[in-house]
Amino acid sequence: MHEIRLTPKTEIDARIRHLQAQLAEEGVDAALIIHHTNMFYYSGTSQSGHLLIPRQGEPLLMVRRSFGRARAESPLAQILDVQSLKLLPALLAEYGCASERVGLELDLLPVNLYHRYLGLFPNTEFVDISMLTRRQRMIKSPYEIELLEASAAVLDAVFAKVPAWLHAGMPELELASRFEAGMRQRGFGGGARMRSFNQDFFMGNVHAGKSAAVPSFFDGPVGGPGTSPAGNPQGAGWGCLQRNEPVYIDYASCIDGYIADETRMFCVGRMPEDMRAAYEAALAVEAAVLARARPGVLWEELYQRALEVVADTGLGDFFMGPGPDRVRFVGHGVGLELDELPVLAPKLRQPLEAGMVFALEPTFVFPGGAVGIENTHLVEATGIRTLTRAPREIVCVS
Known part of the structure; x- marks a missing residue:
């Protein structure tokens, strides 16, 4: 017990x-x-x-x-x-x-x-x-890091269950409910607090294909239709998984108050080549930003490094959201709230410090779906330690 x-x-x-x-x-x-x-x-x-x-x-x-x-x-x-x-x-x-x-x-x-x-x-x-x-609160103690690691482990464990659940015709809401039940069974309290005014967050996002391209009020690269314009109009909607389209799953786990954030990609059938190429670009952005990240580096430098990599891909119009609904950051702090410091965004010239924890989420959103990667990272004296550890590869099931 x-x-x-x-x-x-x-x-x-x-x-x-x-x-x-x-x-x-x-x-x-x-x-x-x-x-x-x-x-x-x-x-x-x-x-x-x-x-x-x-x-x-x-x-x-x-x-x-x-x-x-x-x-x-x-x-x-x-x-x-x-x-x-x-x-x-x-x-x-x-x-x-x-x-x-x-x-x-x-x-x-x-x-x-x-x-x-x-x-x-x-x-x-x-x-x-x-x-x-x-x-x-931006600088986490060893005790807090222990709780963040526990929260990350819950996400990793539930992501490992996803391939066995996937099938064509599965409602987004069914997949979402299974993922959420998996977190609840492992101690998730059922919500992630946010500090920003009028920013509500349920648990996470499950989107099949074009569902991920539906914008919302939520200040993130992917919104989603939700089930109604009322209440919390974001996240999984009434659509179903179809073969050969991206399935985007992004969840925030909260264990004993502390939040970890993770996104992974799945597919029933075969991932379209253009989506696979965009996902490889997201991985390249993640790798480049993490290679630069260390104590003393300014938050805005990491955002600019992400844009440099994206510019070489030709996918800049789709990075971090579609058109006018694009968000102007590539990462955010996590802890007791989902929107803590640091924020990897332009004009924020504060340096990284050991003990900071942030989620890095390079994402591309197209009319036909979204692809991206998100992991939660701890800044240590010598560099970065990643707390979320589910395999990064796209998982396709037949």
Whole structure:
């Protein structure tokens, strides 16, 4: 039986100390954490409430729901049951926390809630600490890397099952449900969090042929029709697998909160030669980018390296999406969220650092389908270590 994994106290303590050092450097008295991703990262629980992290001293977790579960999951010493926002000023004063400058996650905090804080703390200057937390989470600890490896292993295991499932006439939704069941049976929690506003992600994509060319709101090279314009209009649709067309499968696994991302190509029958050639181009892009990637290399350099390789193939019009629906990146960070830093995109001149983890996804999208490769990679001191390890070859079944 799988046991629930709780974040070790040593891990939580190290994260809090790091943020406290950043708060001191920025002249911020305290951080008031609300968003569930950061709540989990700094406290070990995703329960609803507020986490106060002062520049000095012990944090205070104020829980609205569920207090009992938060106490069971979090290693923090000071956890209170707080059912009203109106209690916050008195609690901070009683706790002895300075509140002249308080940090909030302003990149995603609702405006109406922000105005409530302004009313509760009329003498407080609120500042944005979103990037402080995102840049901290960008560098993974050995504990986090272990969880990312476990998540990658789930993807590899389920991808190994796919050839036995494939047959002409199989609905995309049936193949998707089998893949998703395989992940769930191995501990996948059922969703992948995203930070970007209005970016929802289910589990992944299964597309047969031209289904992959249907664009969507989702900020990725492949969208898909989904089952309806309502709700979550992306991913597998009502179409079926046909012989001799590409089957594109892209999934994000999430084990104990940490996300790995992987894409592999399949076919019932024979892969068309033009699609096979484009897939070889995607492999060439991946190899060239990884050969360049190491600590100190700028994120935008890796994007430009991808474009250089694509230019030699003559397939630039199809790279990373069709026409106006093309995305302007070739890779993205993963961790507790699917859209973390780093982002391999133009005009981002930050360097790679050891401990970063990113998914590299060179993809070509044509009217008749999509081909691409995606793997999750760890930046180490000497280069890159790939965490997702399913065979890269196109798998064709008769």
